[in-house]
Amino acid sequence: MKQGLSPGRWILSGYVLMMVIYLLLPLVIVIPMSFSDTTYLAFPPKGLTFRWYGELLNSDGWMSAIYRSLFVAAASATFATLAGTLASLVLARRSGRVSSSLRWLFLGPQVVPVIILALGILFIFSRLGLYGSYTGIILAHSTLALPFVITATLGVMQQTGDSLEKTARVLGASPFNAFWHVTLPCIAPSVFAGFVFAFFVSFDELVIALFVMAQNETLPMRIWADVRQDLSPIVAVVASLLIVITTLVVVPVEILRRKNARSVSPTSEN
Secondary structure (H helix, E strand, O other): OOOOOOHHHHHHHHHHHHHHHHHHHHHHHHHHHOOEOOOOOOOOOOOEOOHHHHHHHHOHHHHHHHHHHHHHHHHHHHHHHHHHHHHHHHHHHOOOHHHHHHHHHHOHHHHOOHHHHHHHHHHHHHHHOOOOOHHHHHHHHHHHHHHHHHHHHHHHHHHHOOHHHHHHHHOOOOHHHHHHHHHHHHHHHHHHHHHHHHHHHHHOOOHHHHHHOOOOOOHHHHHHHHHHHOOOOHHHHHHHHHHHHHHHHHHHHHHHHHHHHHHOOOOOOO
């Protein structure tokens, strides 16, 4: 005979359900507001229209911010993925106190408050002449995204081990060819997942961009300025598009990464 859930489990389940509703409630509010027929944000929306979607596409300021964010995010994600994958490769092949210390060091950007990072980056970039430059924001966002790439790739590299790579080396492959043709195909889904996470970390970042980008507005900077001044439904349009695009991209990539992590093993299977 099956026993019912204990009171503690009921309370825990109810708490989890309330937290999920709390997190999803803003999505339920923002998306309908993007179709509002008013010139200001209103919920429930008064009338339904696609006017503000057209306004977004026809706005030079908004589109420039979107293109700028796409470029910065793509460049930052590429740099962070390359650096993070190489760092994960070294950390997976090494052990000891130095390796453990480096792992904690690479997680630093996730631990330190972003406002502290922004102040430090502003101080350094002002001295190096990188304030307001694309090079500066790409370097800053790459640093911020690096832990996500390492987290996505390091576990898989540790599971796969280096036995297949050593076998390729014994058979005459160079270190680069062994990595390119043996190791990389095994970890490719996790590397791609790391790139996607790094991309959205950069694309969605506001605080550092406010400190170092000057008048070169990224999309989050444009949203912040509009919320402070106009509060038009275009903000809800941008937020709705980001919600939909992020969900459609991140969820399948995370599922693929988890399947890849479960399928790999330290040794090849027959």
